[in-house]
Each structure stands twice: as structure tokens, then as C-alpha cells.
């Protein structure tokens with residue numbers, strides 16, 4: 001077996017199911033093996049940021065490895081932002097970059113794509129990957145690849161593999177499948193006992209579930225735990241979309257004072273908050289009315305469990321949840337607290353469209369035709385998604401980079417074969433929306449809701465006096481035909497409803513609905529976010 005084949009087989013054994021990439025001369029030999037071996041299906045897009053976002057979304061929705069393959073220098077550096085997003089949001093992304101051959105880095109000539117030194121790229125990627133490897137030693141390559149892929153999965157963070165192009169066809173042994181790391185069983189048992197004792201003594205315990213619950217495929221187990229302990233479950237802003245198919249006492253997404261008051265009270269008023277896989281960041285807690293009280297908080301993330309002032313290290317979230325289930329009994333009479341309700345019943349008249357109308361129209365559509373997975377960019381489209389039914393959702397809610405939505409939606413369809421709904425603002429669409437031009441080649445047919453307010457609306461909300469936030473009207477719908485899709489511009493609620501039905505009825509071509517938003521229209525959540533943000537600033 002060659003080194004390239006060993007690497008591809010190991011990616012598949014560790015859970016990867018496809019590759020996204022853009023070739024270049026330093027990675028052409030590896031791409032040849034990818035294409036000819038057929039070990040994993042692979043998809044090319046038009047710009048490396050989209051490659052990273054698509055592979056990240058595939059990883060998130062499947063809870064396993066996403067793979068992005070790029071060329072050295074211009075390709076890899078072009079993808080820095082999307083790898084940083086995957087690191088910040090704990091997505092198990094494998095970045096593979098072609099590189100100059102070992103025989104090429106002896107000369108006295110600078111190589112094209114070289115920046116400072118030939119090792120500069122490796123040094124840069126160390127900053128936002130949890131493990132790295134240069135494939136320059138055939139003897140140790142199998143063990144090193146196994147180590148890096150296991151770290152990618154267990155830490156749920158990106159890893160970086162640099163592949164010298166003259167070693168692609170070198171002979172290599174099979175990469176071993178390493179057993180998962182395991183926690184100290186006594187520490188694990190003590191930690192679970194500590195947590196259960198605190199929950200048993202509490203009056204208002206609640207579970208707050210975050211992204212790691214999805215990354216490690218723990219939704220059903222956490223749902224079972226909530227039933228056994230009779231605990232209400234909220235998700236963090238970033239955890240939105242969790243438990244969409246679960247039977248558990250789910251009460252909604254917690255976004256502090258910007259969200260549902262009952263959920264806010266349940267989380268902030270809890271005398272024992274059990275946080276599972278939550279990133280403690282400003283977008284999850286930025287507009288909290290009250291600060292978390294560490295004495296009454298359990299925080300299990302990043303293979304550590306903070307129980308009040310106790311800290312247990314080396315415990316994965318999966319091991320902790322399993323141990324909590326081992327120490328509890330099934331409970332058939334768990335209460336079903338009031339499930340969150342989402343706006344429905346769009347008045348399909350000639351009124352101009354505000355974001356909440358879009359949420360209503362989508363929820364009505366889901367009632368008629370079934371739910372769709374959602375890939376959302378940042379901006380008010382993501383805040384609007386908070387009012388959509390709790391379906392599976394991928395979005396950069398913490399790292400908050402624009403450009404994620406469209407490529408991520410393509411990654412979802414490549415990874416699952418299911419048609420996604422993509423939410424994107426006009427500003428973010430200008431960045432990566434053109435990746436839709438790749439749908440025809442692969443038969444992808446997402447439904448794209450483009451929130452067109454002809455401005456960088458989020459920025460205009462916080463700094464309305466700045467003219468630079470105003471954008472030109474690009475007439476995006478008119479540009480869809482040559483790209484292989486159908487586009488329609490809508491300005492009234494009635495037109496929106498018709499366009500959605502038409503989009504659902506049309507398969508095999510992407511469907512873009514350019515929604516011309518009413519002047520200064522904002523989602524209810526963004527409005528509350530702005531007001532809550534103002535109240536917090538006033539308190540400081």
C-alpha cells in the first residue's frame with residue numbers, strides 16, 4: 001500500500017465519508033490517488049474558504065471527521081479563517097495540505113507559494129489545530145497518522161497534516177485503529193456521584209446542552225439522562241437544533257435576556273446548572289442577566305469536569321454521560337414541561353416582509369412538507385433561525401464568521417444526501433454565495449433564503465450613522481439561471497409563501513429566494529439582543 005492509500009483508508013476507518021478540496025501542483029499527486037482510488041468520494045468547490053466550511057459542516061452534522069485537502073501556500077492560507085472557525089467551534093476537521101517534496105527543500109531557490117520559510121505554514125496551522133504532522137518519515141507515518149486522527153475525534157478540534165508530494169506513492173504500512181483514550185474509572189465514578197448528589201439536593205436543577213453533545217453523538221443519551229433525572233433541558237445558542245428529534249423535556253435555546261424569558265429564568269435561576277459540552281463564551285452568555293454562580297454549576301467540556309470548586313481532568317463528555325446513566329435508573333413518569341412554541345400562520349398578504357414573517361413561513365412549510373436541516377450564515381438570518389422549528393442547525397454562532405452558510409449547506413447535502421435550507425444575508429452571500437455554481441455538477445439542490453436588506457445590517461444596528469454599511473442592490477435572483485439554479489425576488493408575504501412552495505416542488509436545481517426585507521426590519525431576537533446589550537452596558 002502507498003502512503004496516500006494508507007492515509008485515505010485511515011480517514012475512512014476513523015469516520016470520514018467524503019473529501020472536499022481544491023488542487024494545486026503541490027497536491028496534484030495526492031488528488032490523483034484520491035480520484036483514481038475511489039476510497040472516499042470527493043468534491044471540489046471554487047474557493048478554499050468554502051472547502052473549509054463545507055468540510056466543517058459535514059463533520060458537525062455527522063459527529064465524525066470532515067476532510068479538507070488543499071495545496072501548499074496560497075491554498076492552505078486561503079482556508080485559515082474556516083479552520084479557525086472549526087477550532088473555535090470544536091469541529092473535528094482534518095486539514096491536509098500538499099507540500100514541496102523532501103528533495104525540493106534542499107536547493108537555494110525560494111519555491112513558489114513559499115512565504116517566510118518552508119516551515120512557516122506548519123507553524124501558522126499549529127495555532128488553530130490540536131495536533132499536527134508532517135508526513136516525512138515512512139516508518140513512523142502509520143502511528144503518527146493514527147495519533148493525529150484520534151486526537152481530532154477526541155478533542156473535536158481540527159488537525160493539520162502536511163504531505164510532501166514526492167512521498168505520495170511511497171510504500172507504507174496500514175494505519176492502526178487506536179482504541180479511544182479512557183478515563184480513570186474511580187475518578188469517573190466519584191465525579192458522577194458528586195454531580196448526582198448535587199442534583200438530588202437541588203430545588204431547580206436544569207441541563208444546559210452545548211455543541212459537544214452533538215459533536216460526540218450524545219443527544220439521545222443526554223435526553224435519556226434528562227428523563228431519568230426529570231430535568232428540563234435547554235440548549236445554548238450554539239447548541240440550537242439539538243434534541244430536534246428527541247423525546248425529552250426540552251424547553252428551548254437559552255440566549256439570556258435576548259431570548260425566551262422562561263428559558264432565561266430556568267437557566268439563570270437554577271440552583272444546580274449541569275452544563276454539558278457548552279462553550280462558555282459571550283454569544284452563549286453575553287446577555288445574561290445574572291452571572292453563573294460556580295458553586296451551583298457543573299461544567300463538563302474539553303475533557304474536564306468542573307463540579308463547583310472541584311475539577312476532574314481527563315474525563316470525556318461521553319464517559320461522564322455513560323457513568324451518570326450507569327448510576328441512575330430508567331424513569332417512565334418523567335414530566336414533559338411545556339415545549340417551546342414557534343411562530344406559525346403567516347398572513348399571506350401584500351405586506352412587506354420582516355424576519356419573523358420568514359420564520360412563520362418556514363415553520364408553516366415544515367408543517368406541510370416536513371422539516372429540513374438548516375445551514376445558517378451569521379447576521380439577522382441566524383437570529384431569525386431562533387424562531388424556526390428546532391431542526392438540525394449548523395451555524396458559526398460563536399466564531400461568527402460570514403461566508404459559512406452557503407458552503408456549509410453544500411457540505412450538509414454532500415454528507416447526508418438530504419436537501420438543506422440555507423439562510424444567508426446579502427453581505428455574506430457576496431462572499432461565498434457563488435459556490436452555488438457547483439451544485440449542478442453534483443446534483444445538489446438546496447433552498448436558499450437570501451435576506452436582502454442591502455446592507456451590513458448587524459453593523460448598522462450598532463452603528464446606524466455609518467454610511468459604509470449600506471450595500472448596493474445586486475439583484476441576486478437574476479444571476480441564478482447561468483449558475484444552474486432558479487432565483488426569484490419577493491417583496492410581500494404572499495409572494496414569499498408562493499416562492500417557498502415552488503422551491504419545495506422543484507428538485508435537481510438550487511432554488512434561491514431573494515427576500516427584500518422591509519426598511520430597518522429586524523428579527524425579534526436581534527431586537528431583544530440589542531436592547532439587552534444596551535441594558536448590560538448601562539449597568540457597567
Ligand SMILES: Cc1ncc(Cc2csc(CCOP(=O)(O)OP(=O)(O)O)c2C)c(N)n1
Pocket residue numbers: 378379380381400401402403424425426427428429451453455456457458459
Ligand atoms: C468574514 C467576516 N468579515 C466581517 C465580519 C464582520 C461582520 C459581522 S456582521 C456583518 C454584516 C453582515 O451582513 P449580512 O448582509 O450578511 O447580514 P445582516 O447583518 O443580517 O444584514 C459584518 C460585515 C464577519 N463577521 N465575518
